Amino acid sequence: MSREVKYIFVTGGVVSSLGKGLTAASLGTLLENRGLKIALQKFDPYLNVDPGTMSPFQHGEVYVLDDGAETDLDLGHYERFTNTKLSRFNNLTSGQVYQEVLDKERRGDYLGKTVQVIPHVTDEIQNRIRDLAARSDADVVITEIGGTTGDIEGLPFLEAIREFALEVGPRNAAFVHVTFVPFINAAGELKTKPTQQSVAKLREIGIAPNILVCRCEKPINKELRQKMSLFCNVPYEAVIEEKDVDHSIYEVPLMLQRERMDDLVCQHLDLSVPAADMGHWQEIIRKLIAPQNQVRIGVVGKYVELNDAYKSVYESVIHGGIANDCGVEIDKIDAEDIEKDGPGDHLQDLAGILVPGGFGQRGIEGKIAAVRYARENHIPYLGLCLGMQVATIEFARNVMALEGAHSIEFDPESPHPVIALMDAQRDVTMKGGTMRLGAQDCQVTPDTRSSRLYGAFAISERHRHRFEFNSNYREQFESAGMVIAGTTTDGKLVELIELKDHPFFVACQYHPEFQSKPSASHPLFRGFIAACHQTLQGRS
Ligand code: GLN
Numbered sequence: 192m193s194r195e196v197k198y199i200f201v202t203g204g205v206v207s208s209l210g211k212g213l214t215a216a217s218l219g220t221l222l223e224n225r226g227l228k229i230a231l232q233k234f235d236p237y238l239n240v241d242p243g244t245m246s247p248f249q250h251g252e253v254y255v256l257d258d259g260a261e262t263d264l265d266l267g268h269y270e271r272f273t274n275t276k277l278s279r280f281n282n283l284t285s286g287q288v289y290q291e292v293l294d295k296e297r298r299g300d301y302l303g304k305t306v307q308v309i310p311h312v313t314d315e316i317q318n319r320i321r322d323l324a325a326r327s328d329a330d331v332v333i334t335e336i337g338g339t340t341g342d343i344e345g346l347p348f349l350e351a352i353r354e355f356a357l358e359v360g361p362r363n364a365a366f367v368h369v370t371f372v373p374f375i376n377a378a379g380e381l382k383t384k385p386t387q388q389s390v391a392k393l394r395e396i397g398i399a400p401n402i403l404v405c406r407c408e409k410p411i412n413k414e415l416r417q418k419m420s421l422f423c424n425v426p427y428e429a430v431i432e433e434k435d436v437d438h439s440i441y442e443v444p445l446m447l448q449r450e451r452m453d454d455l456v457c458q459h460l461d462l463s464v465p466a467a468d469m470g471h472w473q474e475i476i477r478k479l480i481a482p483q484n485q486v487r488i489g490v491v492g493k494y495v496e497l498n499d500a501y502k503s504v505y506e507s508v509i510h511g512g513i514a515n516d517c518g519v520e521i522d523k524i525d526a527e528d529i530e531k532d533g534p535g536d537h538l539q540d541l542a543g544i545l546v547p548g549g550f551g552q553r554g555i556e557g558k559i560a561a562v563r564y565a566r567e568n569h570i571p572y573l574g575l576c577l578g579m580q581v582a583t584i585e586f587a588r589n590v591m592a593l594e595g596a597h598s599i600e601f602d603p604e605s606p607h608p609v610i611a612l613m614d615a616q617r618d619v620t621m622k623g624g625t626m627r628l629g630a631q632d633c634q635v636t637p638d639t640r641s642s643r644l645y646g647a648f649a650i651s652e653r654h655r656h657r658f659e660f661n662s663n664y665r666e667q668f669e670s671a672g673m674v675i676a677g678t679t680t681d682g683k684l685v686e687l688i689e690l691k692d693h694p695f696f697v698a699c700q701y702h703p704e705f706q707s708k709p710s711a712s713h714p715l716f717r718g719f720i721a722a723c724h725q726t727l728q729g730r731s
Pocket of ligand 1: 547548549550551575576577578580600655656657658659
């Protein structure tokens with residue numbers, strides 16, 4: 192008899208930004224720790240084929256997978272919270288669905304039929320759920336539906352999961368609805384009406400949630416739980432409280448475990464598995480709540496007012512902190528403010544400076560000034576992607592005295608284009624999915640800080656860029672003292688640079704932040720935070 196796969200669908204109600212992704216990822220962690228093999232996927236109702244072409248202001252960070260898929264940032268939570276391996280099959284947008292349906296229509300696959308949302312679009316969505324179940328060999332597939340219940344564009348996805356659940360039967364599908372229970376200051380009360388209405392909206396479509404996850408600022412008392420149970424037609428114990436976390440998002444799995452959400456899911460889906468042992472996770476939280484040490488680092492970027500724009504970077508520095516039993520406070524600094532006020536005002540009290548990835552001219556000179564400040568004042572520096580490119584430009588201008596050195600992304604006429612367009616990018620005209628993307632092998636130079644941190648010479652890291660270190664200048668850089676600490680396996684592209692005689696100056700062309708976990712910090716972040724802490728000790 193074939194094994195029965197169980198399906199969990201996570202929808203969201205009332206408002207966006209409730210942390211559905213975190214809830215889905217946290218449930219994934221709990222189930223994984225109960226010995227189940229899980230798979231996680233995200234459905235995004237917008238029409239873009241992927242978020243790769245969207246501004247961070249629209250969408251937050253673009254999370255890159257090994258296979259080069261540019262995906263929603265919730266996939267970052269999935270990878271950080273669980274051991275699942277993700278690929279382009281784990282993120283589906285309406286754009287992809289329609290592209291597929293229209294390709295089929297043009298090929299004549301529909302044999303003269305009228306092509307419609309039901310059943311053609313919904314079938315395509317369901318295929319992606321089945322496809323992931325088959326590919327992942329998972330016991331439980333968790334599918335998160337982006338957007339908010341009631342959005343027009345989300346309807347085909349909701350219809351598709353309703354039909355899917357009907358087909359697999361009630362013991363094989365569970366609906367989790369993440370909702371918001373606002374605290375109204377003037378009344379001094381939590382209000383359940385938005386939740387009632389959101390659930391009513393779902394039931395109108397034919398979906399009756401089995402579990403309600405209530406996001407709230409204050410605890411939900413018994414009376415309110417009873418009320419939501421009654422009006423939303425879910426058992427009392429299926430009203431789960433998910434209060435704003437005190438310290439860290441990594442508390443969410445423990446919070447849901449205390450509310451017995453995983454027990455409920457297992458009961459509903461007839462899964463008889465042992466309870467989750469979350470001891471290792473508790474240890475992570477202990478280090479986050481009461482670290483032995485504390486540092487404050489600055490992230491100098493362009494989208495600092497948006498928490499989501501550098502999500503994985505912020506998480507990774509926190510992981511670096513966990514690995515060093517060190518709390519990390521992050522000062523988000525707008526590169527344009529450095530241009531206005533000079534670097535000292537913003538950077539002088541920091542234990543470390545980080546410049547993350549980015550695109551476009553705005554704030555570039557501020558980032559270059561931040562690098563200079565870190566280099567000259569011996570403040571640990573970590574540069575990621577654009578952060579390596581600005582470090583290269585700074586070194587060319589101020590150490591090698593190459594006046595006007597720049598990246599041709601920002602100054603196509605630069606007399607010293609130390610960052611140049613990659614050969615493979617020269618004829619690229621389409622913007623979507625055409626950068627150098629995904630995991631690439633890199634060889635780390637022996638006897639460098641990076642090789643000691645990685646403890647390996649062969650590594651694989653994820654990329655997302657069009658421009659690169661101009662190898663025509665490589666020897667000049669090396670004679671001026673820059674260390675080429677890593678290259679592509681053919682030795683041609685520079686992937687990692689370092690400076691000697693500095694407490695920590697490391698910058699990479701790739702994105703290590705896409706491969707860091709709370710339980711296993713990426714080595715570069717671990718090394719960076721260790722250096723920040725040591726430098727601070729040296730100063731005091
Ligand atoms: N804009 C730079 C490039 O395309 C850096 C990209 C990034 O930081 N992800 O090469």
